[in-house]
Amino acid sequence: MLTFLALASVVLLGIVPEQSQAIVIYTGWERHALVGSDIRLSCSFFSWRWTSEDVTFSWTYRPDGSRDSISIFHYTGGAAYVDNKGPFRDRLEFVGNPGRRDGSILIKNLDFSDNGTFTCDAKNPPDIVGRPSSVRLLVFEKVPIQAGVITGAIIGVVLGLLVLIVVIYYLMRFLVARRVFSLSVSSGHRPLSLATPSPKSTVSLPPHPLSVSPYV
Amino acid sequence: MACGAWYPVLGEVMKCVMNLRQAIQSTISQKATMLMLAGIVVVHITTIILLLVATIDNAWWVTNTVSTDLWGRWELANSIWHYTNMKVSNEAAEYLQTVQATSVLACVFAILALFVFVAQLFTLPKGQRFTFTGILQLIACLCIMIAASIYTAELHAKDMEGWYGHSYILAWISFVLALLLAITYLILRKKNE
Numbered sequence: 001m002l003t004f005l006a007l008a009s010v011v012l013l014g015i016v017p018e019q020s021q022a023i024v025i026y027t028g029w030e031r032h033a034l035v036g037s038d039i040r041l042s043c044s045f046f047s048w049r050w051t052s053e054d055v056t057f058s059w060t061y062r063p064d065g066s067r068d069s070i071s072i073f074h075y076t077g078g079a080a081y082v083d084n085k086g087p088f089r090d091r092l093e094f095v096g097n098p099g100r101r102d103g104s105i106l107i108k109n110l111d112f113s114d115n116g117t118f119t120c121d122a123k124n125p126p127d128i129v130g131r132p133s134s135v136r137l138l139v140f141e142k143v144p145i146q147a148g149v150i151t152g153a154i155i156g157v158v159l160g161l162l163v164l165i166v167v168i169y170y171l172m173r174f175l176v177a178r179r180v181f182s183l184s185v186s187s188g189h190r191p192l193s194l195a196t197p198s199p200k201s202t203v204s205l206p207p208h209p210l211s212v213s214p215y216v
Numbered sequence: 217m218a219c220g221a222w223y224p225v226l227g228e229v230m231k232c233v234m235n236l237r238q239a240i241q242s243t244i245s246q247k248a249t250m251l252m253l254a255g256i257v258v259v260h261i262t263t264i265i266l267l268l269v270a271t272i273d274n275a276w277w278v279t280n281t282v283s284t285d286l287w288g289r290w291e292l293a294n295s296i297w298h299y300t301n302m303k304v305s306n307e308a309a310e311y312l313q314t315v316q317a318t319s320v321l322a323c324v325f326a327i328l329a330l331f332v333f334v335a336q337l338f339t340l341p342k343g344q345r346f347t348f349t350g351i352l353q354l355i356a357c358l359c360i361m362i363a364a365s366i367y368t369a370e371l372h373a374k375d376m377e378g379w380y381g382h383s384y385i386l387a388w389i390s391f392v393l394a395l396l397l398a399i400t401y402l403i404l405r406k407k408n409e
Binding site: 145147148149150151152153154155158159 | 309310313314316317318320321324
């Protein structure tokens with residue numbers, strides 16, 4: 001019985017990877033950057049196979065509003081080939097680690113003309129079936145604040161402070177009532193306790209002293 | 217208050233009259249108290265409604281074809297109103313978010329103040345002021361003042377055509393009402409019997 005189970009599991013393990021041999025590539029979705037800065041576009045992949053020596057990475061670039069894409073980077077056979085004729089000439093650098101499945105590139109000195117979509121395609125022979133993944137680059141003069149960040153921050157901080165103050169106030173009253181603390185009473189102030197109703201001077205607003213009672 | 221017609225001594229008659237007068241006065245004072253209480257609650261609810269309308273309704277800055285508020289922009293094109301995103305410059309976007317936050321906070325604090333007032337009506341020891349309610353209402357009034365001031369100073373300061381819409385005016389009116397209410401709560405005292 002046990003040997004039968006072991007045999008079945010081995011057979012299944014042999015079968016299953018045959019079907020799920022797709023390689024999955026991960027890049028970011030969107031990247032924001034300032035004019036003149038550098039940006040690192042990351043690309044990595046997941047594969048059931050061990051990382052082979054013939055692993056390849058390639059990056060292509062498609063400008064905003066254009067339908068053609070050009071190839072700007074290729075890594076194969078242990079050597080990286082960067083763009084030396086196109087728009088990223090002398091600005092592109094390979095900062096990835098193929099042994100660790102990292103195919104990231106670094107673009108220096110960004111400009112508005114670099115707006116566009118960068119696509120990363122990785123192949124890990126014999127695992128070659130996969131879908132390339134794209135990251136969109138947006139270059140700004142000044143990084144805009146996301147909608148609602150300041151709003152949410154202000155509301156959250158103020159309400160949080162309110163809750164904190166109320167909690168501290170009731171905590172202090174509770175502790176004083178339990179006589180854990182005893183507050184010193186100076187001449188003008190009344191002690192912080194609930195028991196004593198303090199005598200008050202009259203109010204001048206209405207003809208007779210303004211008073212409110214819940215019981216009508 | 218049955219005095220009875222059978223009090224021969226003048227002193228006793230006087231005492232009867234005094235009791236009667238006290239009863240009438242306490243009834244009047246109770247009615248006046250009730251009236252005052254109802255009036256305060258009505259004014260408070262009005263303030264809350266005005267604040268909500270000012271925050272939500274879309275008429276802070278109005279031109280002939282555009283009606284904009286804190287959250288979006290209505291534009292008139294071919295006799296049909298379209299709701300679009302705000303068009304503000306980068307610097308104004310941060311101020312706009314502050315205005316949004318403070319006006320929402322003003323609504324929240326005003327509603328909180330109403331609930332705390334009702335709670336304090338029943339739990340406050342006699343003779344004490346409604347300080348917590350007053351403080352919350354004061355913060356609400358401050359918040360809407362900050363919102364309207366920042367809006368006046370930073371947004372649409374250089375626009376040629378257009379005028380301030382009814383939401384903007386309601387924001388200032390609710391500021392005045394909230395201020396009056398806050399002062400009232402800070403002065404009001406629970407009946408000391």
